[in-house]
Amino acid sequence: MGAYDLTGRSALVTGGARGLGAGMAEALASAGANVVIGDIQEDLGRATADSIKQSGANAAFVHLDVTDDASWQQAISASIAEVGGLDILVNNAGIEISGLVADLDPQDVSRMLEVNVLGTSLGVKHAFRAMRPGGAAGNGGAVVNIASVAATIAFPGIAGYSATKSAVDRLTRVAAMESGKLGYGVRVNCVYPGLVPTDMGNQLAADVVQLGLFPSIEEAIGAVVGQTPSGRLGEVSDMADAVVFLASDAARFITGAGLPVDGGMGM
Template structure:
């Protein structure tokens, strides 16, 4: 059996209704895992779950506001009940609000902190509680948090986002250390995606023009590609395959890392 085979694994992907999250859910399902989509977007989330499940794996949808502690407890319980277990958590839900430092809005910063940092922290909390011995699932597993190449490079216009994604990286490493030391049997890692032409990625490029940092969105994208040794933007499958890898037995001795999936941009 391939070390990348996820047959029998049960996953919850947050922000799974569209974009990177939907691609990650699809990749996990193709590798054999059952997948629960967690999102605040109910119609899109249910449609994605149905599409992912068309390949024959068990899927489901749960409405999940990642900033709500009680909602997390409900979502994890629903995942374990629907899928018959729970051993992969992908904390993908996140938001990006562009701004020059001199124009930062406190409300925007608070919102990014709530979704990107608090949401990831609460997810990891409930994932570890569920997967550790004595938890509702109790068989160990893998938590994968989604940071960003923005945590590794000083890209203009996204200071708040960069700060929150840097926090995700540091939080991931502490959680991995605690999980290992306390014998939870749960690996905790994160990935740093590069720029991908999703709705969020293209919106960021458009913001760079609005902020006066680049003459056009196309110019901003062109400069990102120019900073990337592999000479292209990332694709959803690039990020999704990294999630499958970190979920699988191929990564069985890997915990507490930040894996760049950015074409070399952040090196």
């Protein structure tokens, strides 16, 4: 088996119905993993799973509200039943609501905390319970949390989002330490994606223009590219390949780490 070969392993990708999550699920499947899409968008999630199946991979969809503890319990059980185990969890589900610090809406911040921080925390919780010795899967594994370059830079208009993604980074490191100390056999790492022109990325560009921070979407995107030594926006495949790496045996001695996949923007 090659270092990036995930044949025989099973993965659950949250927020996997579209965008980065769908790309990550497809990349994991291409590496040989059985893949479960966990999302609240049922029609789109099932369509993504069906598309992966058409490539010859084993894929399924489960309804998952990452902010709900009971939903996690049901989704983990359903995932194990669908694909025969759980070796990889990609905590990708997240939301971004732009706003100036002087005008922060408490409800917006609470919603981002709920999805980005609580949702990721519950994912780690239930992955540990399933993957650790005696768990429903019980063979250890890998958790990959999706943070953001927003956790490492000061970009205007995204204070609340930046705060939540910084929390994902800290959660990752503490969870990795606990897993090691308690003998769970689960590696926990995170990825800091740069800006990718998905629906969320495009909306962010439009939002910062509406907030008066940039005169046009083109100039907002240009500001990001201008801060990026690689000189371009990220692509879904850039992020997906990093997730496959961290889930694979090539990263077998890596835990508690944050991997920037941002073209150098956050250095």
